[in-house]
Amino acid sequence: xxxxxxxxxxxxxxxxxxxxxxxxxxxxxxxxxxxxxxxxxxxxxxxxxxxxxxxxxxxxxxxxxxxxxxxxxxxxxxxxxxxxxxxxxxxxxxxxxxxxxxxxxxxxxxxxxxxxxxxxxxxxxxxxxxxxxxxxxxxxxxxxxxxxxxxxxxxxxxxxxxxxxxxxxxxxxxxxxxxxxxxxxxxxxxxxxxxxxxxxxxxxxxxxxxxxxxxxxxxxxxxxxxxxxxxxxxxxxxxxxxxxxxxxxxxxxxxxxxxxxxxxxxxxxxxxxxxxxxxxxxxxxxxxxxxxxxxxxxxxxxxxxxxxxxxxxxxxxxxxxxxxxxxxxxxxxxxxxxxxxxxxxxxxxxxxxxxxxxxxxxxxxxxxxxxxxxxxxxxxxxxxxxxxxxxxxxxxxxxxxxxxxxxxxxxxxxxxxxxxxxxxxxxxxxxxxxxxxxxxxxxxxxxxxxxxxxxxxxxxxxxxxxxxxxxxxxxxxxxxxxxxxxxxxxxxxxxxxxxxxxxxxxxxxxxxxxxxxxxxxxxxxxxxxxxxxxxxxxxxxxxxxxxxxxxxxxxxxxxxxxxxxxxxxxxxxxxxxxxxxxxxxxxxxxxxxxxxxxxxxxxxxxxxxxxxxxxxxxxxxxxxxxxxxxxxxxxx
Amino acid sequence: xxxxxxxxxxxxxxxxxxxxxxxxxxxxxxxxxxxxxxxxxxxxxxxxxxxxxxxxxxxxxxxxxxxxxxxxxxxxxxxxxxxxxxxxxxxxxxxxxxxxxxxxxxxxxxxxxxxxxxxxxxxxxxxxxxxxxxxxxxxxxxxxxxxxxxxxxxxxxxxxxxxxxxxxxxxxxxxxxxxxxxxxxxxxxxxxxxxxxxxxxxxxxx
Numbered sequence: 001x002x003x004x005x006x007x008x009x010x011x012x013x014x015x016x017x018x019x020x021x022x023x024x025x026x027x028x029x030x031x032x033x034x035x036x037x038x039x040x041x042x043x044x045x046x047x048x049x050x051x052x053x054x055x056x057x058x059x060x061x062x063x064x065x066x067x068x069x070x071x072x073x074x075x076x077x078x079x080x081x082x083x084x085x086x087x088x089x090x091x092x093x094x095x096x097x098x099x100x101x102x103x104x105x106x107x108x109x110x111x112x113x114x115x116x117x118x119x120x121x122x123x124x125x126x127x128x129x130x131x132x133x134x135x136x137x138x139x140x141x142x143x144x145x146x147x148x149x150x151x152x153x154x155x156x157x158x159x160x161x162x163x164x165x166x167x168x169x170x171x172x173x174x175x176x177x178x179x180x181x182x183x184x185x186x187x188x189x190x191x192x193x194x195x196x197x198x199x200x201x202x203x204x205x206x207x208x209x210x211x212x213x214x215x216x217x218x219x220x221x222x223x224x225x226x227x228x229x230x231x232x233x234x235x236x237x238x239x240x241x242x243x244x245x246x247x248x249x250x251x252x253x254x255x256x257x258x259x260x261x262x263x264x265x266x267x268x269x270x271x272x273x274x275x276x277x278x279x280x281x282x283x284x285x286x287x288x289x290x291x292x293x294x295x296x297x298x299x300x301x302x303x304x305x306x307x308x309x310x311x312x313x314x315x316x317x318x319x320x321x322x323x324x325x326x327x328x329x330x331x332x333x334x335x336x337x338x339x340x341x342x343x344x345x346x347x348x349x350x351x352x353x354x355x356x357x358x359x360x361x362x363x364x365x366x367x368x369x370x371x372x373x374x375x376x377x378x379x380x381x382x383x384x385x386x387x388x389x390x391x392x393x394x395x396x397x398x399x400x401x402x403x404x405x406x407x408x409x410x411x412x413x414x415x416x417x418x419x420x421x422x423x424x425x426x427x428x429x430x431x432x433x434x435x436x437x438x439x440x441x442x443x444x445x446x447x448x449x450x451x452x453x454x455x456x457x458x459x460x461x462x463x464x465x466x467x468x469x470x471x472x473x474x475x476x477x478x479x480x481x482x483x484x485x486x487x488x489x490x491x492x493x494x495x496x497x498x499x500x501x502x503x504x505x506x507x508x509x510x511x512x513x514x515x516x517x518x519x520x521x522x523x524x525x526x527x528x529x530x531x532x533x534x535x536x537x538x539x540x541x542x543x544x545x546x547x548x549x550x551x552x553x554x555x556x557x558x559x560x561x562x563x564x565x566x567x568x569x570x571x572x573x574x575x576x577x578x579x580x581x582x583x584x585x586x587x588x589x590x591x592x593x594x595x596x597x598x599x600x601x602x603x604x605x606x607x608x609x610x611x612x613x614x615x616x617x618x619x620x621x622x623x624x625x626x627x628x629x630x631x632x633x634x635x636x
Numbered sequence: 637x638x639x640x641x642x643x644x645x646x647x648x649x650x651x652x653x654x655x656x657x658x659x660x661x662x663x664x665x666x667x668x669x670x671x672x673x674x675x676x677x678x679x680x681x682x683x684x685x686x687x688x689x690x691x692x693x694x695x696x697x698x699x700x701x702x703x704x705x706x707x708x709x710x711x712x713x714x715x716x717x718x719x720x721x722x723x724x725x726x727x728x729x730x731x732x733x734x735x736x737x738x739x740x741x742x743x744x745x746x747x748x749x750x751x752x753x754x755x756x757x758x759x760x761x762x763x764x765x766x767x768x769x770x771x772x773x774x775x776x777x778x779x780x781x782x783x784x785x786x787x788x789x790x791x792x793x794x795x796x797x798x799x800x801x802x803x804x805x806x807x808x809x810x811x812x813x814x815x816x817x818x819x820x821x822x823x824x825x826x827x828x829x830x831x832x833x834x835x836x837x838x839x840x841x842x
Contacts, residue, residue: 074800075796075800076800076803178660179659179660180656180657180658180659181656181659183667183671184667184671246678250671250674250675250678251671253670253674254667254670254671254674257662257663257665257670258661258662258663258665258666258667258670259659259660259661259662259667260660260662261660261662262660262662264662284674284677284678284681285677285678285681286681287678287681288678288679288681288682288684288685289681289684289685291682291685292682292685292686292689293685296689296782299771299778299782303771303772304771304772305771305772305778305781305782306771306772306773306774306775306777306778307689307693307775307778307779307782309775312773312774312775312778313693313697313699313774313775313776314693314775314778315689315692315693315696315697315775317692317696318688318689318692318693318696321688321692322685322688322689325685325688590656590657591656592656592657593657594657595657595658595659595660
């Protein structure tokens, strides 16, 4: 038992977490006693202990689970155990609950836990739609409703869309560039374990006194300064989720820059790699801003600072500027990896080279640069200086240009292609449709007068769900189906996949389409009831949303049963050229026996004799005959 | 994950690997160096957000600076600035020494840098204790404590890194060929120094 408590794992994590609570108690008691501050009437305060615990307990958990072990050895100058790769691979399902440095295991950990949060966030949405099915209903009370939509948005943004892309890329990206692993495997492992921590904090806020954080995922100050303690759960959870994003992005950038296979120049990289390169740049530059915005709120709440206290010279608009300087680039963080997934799928499934490869890459970089110039279009009605609206409206309209370049390039890739309309391709085509609709309503919102008219109405809800559900989630489904054979070694059920697609596509439009009309008619968002004239459409939306929820169950059923007992997948079921398809399904424990050499572009489908990567002959002459294999472009 | 375990068994039967093939090095930049530079970009953006707060509170709001009835110890902080800047030179001395195989220079340089950093932090804390206002008083005080405190936290992190390097230096680590462990924390320390010059200029001098 003592050995179990000393070894990294859940037992040690449990002990450490108890220690974290004790530390938080002791620390707050000590500080309160020594400062003797006039406002500190008691040395022991529940709120203070809870606030400090929210930081201390997750850190204690991470130490206990073993996320920092190596660095502790390094810090003390003790001999570090060199990476012997004994942590690689997963031999049973239990290995997924340990700190593992294998990028493939981490990719699965990331993806599966993100989908868990999708399930929770989706169920919360169902509760909200149940409340909104009729005006004046009392399914939940108003404060709970506020908590529901806040947790719904925060979970799905910070713990589903952002990490699930990181998870898919974690699995696929090193394979695609011919690397045996990520550049910093231990950092990679740590970045994953921060996620369940952030998720537990957000969900845990429901049990906090005063209920969950209830001022939206935007948590505008000064409301968040004065909200019940549940708000602190959000602010701290964002720190952990943000740290996780930054670690992964840094890892991706270093991996892409320093670990590409010989011959893989930047313009021979698959577009998924380009997309993650662009996304990681956004994450590394922008994410510190949301961390800082929540620092401000935490300092205001816990220590009585005056960042947002107007009575003492604080500036509440500053919160919105700092928040949106991250959170607008964040919508591209939530979209660019999806662009990469769609580029892969459309080229493979249309059996054509991607149209305008270089423009696809450059448009990603253009979105990165322009993404930092549009943040205040979220603040047209905030009371900021009126003239700022004009440049922001213009840049917002301009950012639709690189996005349009991508849409048209995909359409041109489809043109006269030999389309294979299986599940990943259907989702890719569905994405093109719904995302374009969401993009168009985005350009509408760039227009200042129109934005003022529909600000804080269901039009905004419709727009964000068209781009995040109809956009991001469609690409995520497409990517999960596309790489499912590679990740699990099993084929999914194609028939169920198609059912899932059509149900999703139809119900997404039935759910979020009518919200445009509601918004134009002036129904405000983020309220638990509404005027009687909106009843019919709301009932319709609620019913459609339940259909949407059920369609997701088809997906989960398909994934679970296929993973357990689906037919075995061949290495390259889609006849793809990129490197991940040239190894077995699932890939061998170290990805490649020898690092491949890249000799051509990644999308030369239908080009006779085109080759992307070759596995060079082995240096040892004995093995040379058997090992030399040339990967040819699959012909039509 | 039955599927995965089966494939592992197959892989292990096939050949006797004890590690992955060495990754191809596609850039002349070292991964550790690049990682530190990217991390510093993130850190600069954290400071950027705090400077945004400073900008809004001091310039957009037009609050008087420093707050009426308070004064900032510009001279003391100036001496402190000199201390921190000099530590950038001593860590450079340590790095040059180990490159030339001078172990004494490495140890003395690291120890001096560490002690200079500690004195900076000590003077900063003393300044907090004697400055005569609290962050709870007004927004200017909030932003003063936040910017200097954020920087102080970075000095603390930098000092931890320096402490680890110093311990390892005294335990005989690092050689003229293998001294990346001194280089990479050194970059971070330089970043902390340069950031202090910006903080000092904007908060105290201007």
